[in-house]
Amino acid sequence: xxxSQIDEEVAKLLKLKAQIGGDEGKHQFTLKTAKGTxxxxxxxMAIRERVFNTIIRCFKRHGAETIxxxxxxxKETLTGKYGEDSKLIYxxxxxxxxxxxxxxxxxxxxxRYLAMNKITNIxxxxxxxxxxxxxxxxxxxxxxEFYQCDFDIAGQYDPMIPDAECLKIVHEILSELExxxxxxxxxxxxxxxxxxAVCGVPDDKFRTICSTVDKLDKMSWEDxxxxxxxxxxxxxxxxxxxxxxxxxxxGMDLAERLLQDAKMSQSKQACAGLTDMxxxxxxxxxxxxxxxxxxxxxxxxxxxxxxxxxxxxILTQNCPVNVSATQNGVDEKAEEGVSVGSVAGxxxxxxxxxxxxxxxxxxPCVGVSIGIxxxxxxxxxxxxxxxxxxxxxxxxxxxxxxxxNLLNERLRLTAELWNAGIKTEVMYKKNPKxxxxxxxxxxxxxxxxxxxxxxxxxxxxxxxxxxxxxxxVRVGPGRVCTIPVKGVASPGTYTR
Amino acid sequence: xxxSQIDEEVAKLLKLKAQIGGDEGKHQFTLKTAKGTxxxxxxxMAIRERVFNTIIRCFKRHGAETIxxxxxxxKETLTGKYGEDSKLIYxxxxxxxxxxxxxxxxxxxxxRYLAMNKITNIxxxxxxxxxxxxxxxxxxxxxxEFYQCDFDIAGQYDPMIPDAECLKIVHEILSELExxxxxxxxxxxxxxxxxxAVCGVPDDKFRTICSTVDKLDKMSWEDxxxxxxxxxxxxxxxxxxxxxxxxxxxGMDLAERLLQDAKMSQSKQACAGLTDMxxxxxxxxxxxxxxxxxxxxxxxxxxxxxxxxxxxxILTQNCPVNVSATQNGVDEKAEEGVSVGSVAGxxxxxxxxxxxxxxxxxxPCVGVSIGIxxxxxxxxxxxxxxxxxxxxxxxxxxxxxxxxNLLNERLRLTAELWNAGIKTEVMYKKNPKxxxxxxxxxxxxxxxxxxxxxxxxxxxxxxxxxxxxxxxVRVGPGRVCTIPVKGVASPGTYTR
Numbered sequence: 001x002x003x004s005q006i007d008e009e010v011a012k013l014l015k016l017k018a019q020i021g022g023d024e025g026k027h028q029f030t031l032k033t034a035k036g037t038x039x040x041x042x043x044x045m046a047i048r049e050r051v052f053n054t055i056i057r058c059f060k061r062h063g064a065e066t067i068x069x070x071x072x073x074x075k076e077t078l079t080g081k082y083g084e085d086s087k088l089i090y091x092x093x094x095x096x097x098x099x100x101x102x103x104x105x106x107x108x109x110x111x112r113y114l115a116m117n118k119i120t121n122i123x124x125x126x127x128x129x130x131x132x133x134x135x136x137x138x139x140x141x142x143x144x145e146f147y148q149c150d151f152d153i154a155g156q157y158d159p160m161i162p163d164a165e166c167l168k169i170v171h172e173i174l175s176e177l178e179x180x181x182x183x184x185x186x187x188x189x190x191x192x193x194x195x196x197a198v199c200g201v202p203d204d205k206f207r208t209i210c211s212t213v214d215k216l217d218k219m220s221w222e223d224x225x226x227x228x229x230x231x232x233x234x235x236x237x238x239x240x241x242x243x244x245x246x247x248x249x250x251g252m253d254l255a256e257r258l259l260q261d262a263k264m265s266q267s268k269q270a271c272a273g274l275t276d277m278x279x280x281x282x283x284x285x286x287x288x289x290x291x292x293x294x295x296x297x298x299x300x301x302x303x304x305x306x307x308x309x310x311x312x313x314i315l316t317q318n319c320p321v322n323v324s325a326t327q328n329g330v331d332e333k334a335e336e337g338v339s340v341g342s343v344a345g346x347x348x349x350x351x352x353x354x355x356x357x358x359x360x361x362x363x364p365c366v367g368v369s370i371g372i373x374x375x376x377x378x379x380x381x382x383x384x385x386x387x388x389x390x391x392x393x394x395x396x397x398x399x400x401x402x403x404x405n406l407l408n409e410r411l412r413l414t415a416e417l418w419n420a421g422i423k424t425e426v427m428y429k430k431n432p433k434x435x436x437x438x439x440x441x442x443x444x445x446x447x448x449x450x451x452x453x454x455x456x457x458x459x460x461x462x463x464x465x466x467x468x469x470x471x472x473v474r475v476g477p478g479r480v481c482t483i484p485v486k487g488v489a490s491p492g493t494y495t496r
Numbered sequence: 497x498x499x500s501q502i503d504e505e506v507a508k509l510l511k512l513k514a515q516i517g518g519d520e521g522k523h524q525f526t527l528k529t530a531k532g533t534x535x536x537x538x539x540x541m542a543i544r545e546r547v548f549n550t551i552i553r554c555f556k557r558h559g560a561e562t563i564x565x566x567x568x569x570x571k572e573t574l575t576g577k578y579g580e581d582s583k584l585i586y587x588x589x590x591x592x593x594x595x596x597x598x599x600x601x602x603x604x605x606x607x608r609y610l611a612m613n614k615i616t617n618i619x620x621x622x623x624x625x626x627x628x629x630x631x632x633x634x635x636x637x638x639x640x641e642f643y644q645c646d647f648d649i650a651g652q653y654d655p656m657i658p659d660a661e662c663l664k665i666v667h668e669i670l671s672e673l674e675x676x677x678x679x680x681x682x683x684x685x686x687x688x689x690x691x692x693a694v695c696g697v698p699d700d701k702f703r704t705i706c707s708t709v710d711k712l713d714k715m716s717w718e719d720x721x722x723x724x725x726x727x728x729x730x731x732x733x734x735x736x737x738x739x740x741x742x743x744x745x746x747g748m749d750l751a752e753r754l755l756q757d758a759k760m761s762q763s764k765q766a767c768a769g770l771t772d773m774x775x776x777x778x779x780x781x782x783x784x785x786x787x788x789x790x791x792x793x794x795x796x797x798x799x800x801x802x803x804x805x806x807x808x809x810i811l812t813q814n815c816p817v818n819v820s821a822t823q824n825g826v827d828e829k830a831e832e833g834v835s836v837g838s839v840a841g842x843x844x845x846x847x848x849x850x851x852x853x854x855x856x857x858x859x860p861c862v863g864v865s866i867g868i869x870x871x872x873x874x875x876x877x878x879x880x881x882x883x884x885x886x887x888x889x890x891x892x893x894x895x896x897x898x899x900x901n902l903l904n905e906r907l908r909l910t911a912e913l914w915n916a917g918i919k920t921e922v923m924y925k926k927n928p929k930x931x932x933x934x935x936x937x938x939x940x941x942x943x944x945x946x947x948x949x950x951x952x953x954x955x956x957x958x959x960x961x962x963x964x965x966x967x968x969v970r971v972g973p974g975r976v977c978t979i980p981v982k983g984v985a986s987p988g989t990y991t992r
Contacts, residue, residue: 001512001516002516003513003516006509006510006512006513007513009509010506010509010510010513013502013505013506013509014502014506014590016497016502017499017502017503020497020498020499030570030572031608031611031612031852031854032570032612033565033566033569033570033612034566034568034569034570034594034596035593035594037566037568038566039563039564039565039566039609039612039613040563040564040565041563041613042561042562042563042618042620045561045562045563045564046561048564049562060889060890060919061914061917061918061919061920062914062919062920062921063889063890063891063919063920063921064889065538065541065542065888065889066538066541066545067535067536067537067538067541068535068536068541068544069529069535069536070529070530070533070534070535070641071567071598071625071627071641072530072533072641073529073530074526074528074529074530076526087514090588090589090591091588091589091591092586092587092588092589092598093586093587093588093589093590094589095586095587095629097531098530098531100530102567102588112527113535115527116527116528116529116535117535117537122538124538129567131567133591145566145567145568153924155924157924157925158903158924158925158926161903161907161924161925162924164907165924168911168914172914282904283907286904286907286908286911287907287911288911288915356527358527392561393556393559393560393561394556394559395559407654407657408778408782411657411660411779411782411783412782415664415782415783415784418557418558418664418668419784421557422557423556423557423558423559424557424558424559425558425559428649428651428653428654428657428658428661429653429654429657430654
């Protein structure tokens with residue numbers, strides 16, 4: 001059967017299905033979001049906004065611009081970029097016209113954007129949702145629809161300078177988010193490939209052995225070795241040689257040592273990678289981030305398109321998210337800090353843009369992606385664990401009245417405050433009870449109430465009450481705009 | 497064949513297709529975005545950010561929270577909500593599992609969210625992309641993927657208070673965006689239905705006649721009448737009676753006059769709508785927005801789910817966007833200000849949430865959607881027409897050197913500035929020319945350059961140069977953080 005015959009057959013079957021009623025009526029009406037997706041409620045949004053602000057502030061501090069791309073791309077744009085994972089791409093229904101797929105990451109659309117607009121250098125960030133038909137472990141913060149926060153530097157520059165800036169950015173963001181201690185592992189595709197070569201891995205097995213090495217953060221060396229030998233057909237000798245290297249961790253010193261290593265130094269590729277690694281660490285020293293960065297030969301990372309430096313940041317402290325996992329974990333590992341998974345990752349991909357350029361012109365790129373969903377999960381659990389409340393609005397003052405029939409006066413004052421740029425709420429009732437107006441302030445953290453009454457109207461003042469202390473002052477005309485708004489908590493921060 | 501047998505057969509065929517290589521290699525590679533979609537470049541993003549900030553500031557001033565929902569919903573969630581326009585919904589491919597569609601607006605997901613979480617009152621905004629397989633007129637700012645900015649108030653309140661706040665919000669946003677003069681047309685579904693009833697339109701023709709009336713902003717009354725009579729089979733007499741009403745415009749006075757109207761007052765529905773309209777205008781007076789609001793009986797609006805007040809804001813000045821259209825336009829109309837189309841719209845929909853609730857419990861809602869894409873278009877054209885440059889970064893200072901071999905010193909100072917929270921750039925070259933460093937500042941509007949040289953290093957200072965005036969000062973240690981950053985333009989604002 002050929003592809004077009006299959007397409008024909010599928011079309012025929014789907015037509016028949018539609019005729020006999022399709023999926024409709026098959027199941028009851030379900031009130032839910034699609035599998036692997038979720039709504040964000042106001043509290044989650046307040047936390048999300050705070051995290052995004054921290055990250056965007058960092059990206060802007062480094063002089064980045066931002067771009068946006070459509071949520072779907074031509075299917076062919078994504079084809080051949082993700083290896084085995086391509087099966088996780090969401091396709092749109094063929095409704096006549098183009099074949100479209102939801103974006104799988106932000107890197108491929110970025111490369112398409114550069115090639116399409118013939119841009120040869122840019123420093124940009126992009127924060128947007130991406131889509132993967134994975135089997136999601138939603139309790140651990142993994143979804144089919146999730147955010148990526150990407151920062152990339154494209155352009156032909158002197159080696160390792162932009163690469164070092166990416167690591168500096170990871171360091172800044174993870175420090176500012178206060179997620180606990182972290183470590184950034186660094187390696188280089190050229191060092192990995194060189195290592196495979198000198199250990200006797202056949203060329204055509206580099207990728208598959210690399211993806212086995214990538215499992216070392218979840219599996220023991222014994223299991224990884226067994227997969228290499230028994231499943232992937234590598235010789236036991238080669239596997240053992242790899243085993244020696246991938247246990248190595250260090251800094252600039254390790255790069256220097258490996259440059260002297262009798263076997264490793266035979267590979268030109270490895271030497272190039274190691275020389276750059278030394279250079280990278282010298283810049284990281286200037287950036288004062290070497291305390292968290294480790295040159296780790298076991299770091300492999302899955303994606304095909306990396307060509308040079310690769311890195312991954314992990315949190316090393318127990319976080320509420322993984323409490324159950326660490327409780328059943330191995331004690332020995334727990335002591336040196338159990339990995340709660342990657343919170344950032346990236347690397348250099350000098351060939352990707354060239355795949356889109358009609359003439360194959362290359363634009364060297366290096367970038368990093370912040371694993372923001374995991375950060376959200378940790379932040380949410382922190383907020384949950386804390387007794388303090390998260391504000392979801394920024395309202396500064398509530399216009400209230402103690403007496404009946406003052407709706408018009410309340411609305412007039414409210415409009416005056418809005419016009420003066422003051423964040424104001426008013427109840428949509430003709431005669432709300434004072435207690436329910438005050439209760440709303442307590443519930444949503446509004447710090448001030450402007451209370452109107454017959455007497456106040458007569459005197460041309462309002463009574464301004466601080467919700468927390470119950471202090472009251474009378475404020476006269478012309479002073480409305482000077483309402484004290486100090487101490488007003490921003491959304492996403494804790495009150496009380 | 498049953499549906500599940502078909503599903504099985506399709507799955508088998510698709511698996512086979514994947515094995516033999518799928519769609520790959522079938523067609524030539526095209527470098528483009530999907531039809532009706534576009535990338536946003538950094539300049540467009542800077543403008544977008546500025547517009548969003550203005551709108552979000554307004555929403556927050558009114559005490560709104562924000563939520564987010566997935567980009568796709570179960571297909572059945574969208575079914576039966578959009579009438580004829582349902583054909584414009586993007587469906588995802590059936591890849592096994594649930595049938596999904598991209599959201600068509602933010603209102604239906606909002607109603608689904610309220611019903612699913614049993615929320616009976618909330619004031620929320622939601623800014624996100626929606627999808628319609630329309631034939632887009634991209635030059636006029638219409639796309640298949642576009643943003644909506646929605647603000648809605650859900651809850652059982654006293655009549656017309658939240659409705660008035662929605663109109664106040666439209667007034668504030670359109671004023672702050674400085675798009676030129678505007679008008680907000682208001683009507684009520686109950687007034688329209690009552691009018692149709694007393695004019696002798698048969699019940700089953702209300703919706704279709706309503707959608708013809710909706711075309712009055714683009715078609716002459718003669719053409720509208722002809723469509724009613726010739727295409728929709730309405731009697732000429734009924735059409736003429738409608739014609740008399742839909743030419744009426746006014747304010748509270750018109751509502752009062754129609755309440756006395758011999759024919760109109762026969763309809764209970766119309767009277768309820770007209771009484772509320774009077775109430776609405778009294779609140780709008782308190783909010784000081786009656787200067788822009790017109791009660792207009794020709795306003796119909798397409799969507800099925802409206803049950804009460806409806807409104808639509810239009811710009812009344814010639815804008816650069818529609819220059820070509822107005823040049824060929826009718827002179828008579830041009831003089832009273834040609835409509836450049838709707839920039840905001842909304843209304844009351846008290847039945848939508850009940851459609852999702854298993855027990856049909858209603859949650860009254862009223863809301864407004866800002867037509868943000870049209871606003872972007874206008875803003876972009878304004879920026880294009882202006883000679884001034886739009887900044888796309890917020891960088892405050894560039895660390896540069898005039899001499900060679902000072903990369904390490906530049907990087908060290910750059911890191912110091914980043915750590916002090918100062919937005920800083922540095923060139924990724926070992927030995928960049930001073931001229932190209934200064935040129936980059938000119939190009940991207942960076943106001944300050946910190947210049948390092950042998951002499952400065954010896955003296956322990958940096959030379960701080962103001963790009964615009966070329967003034968230079970020498971800054972000593974401990975004063976690095978006090979770099980004057982006044983007059984630094986934000987992104988999206990104009991420099992020079």
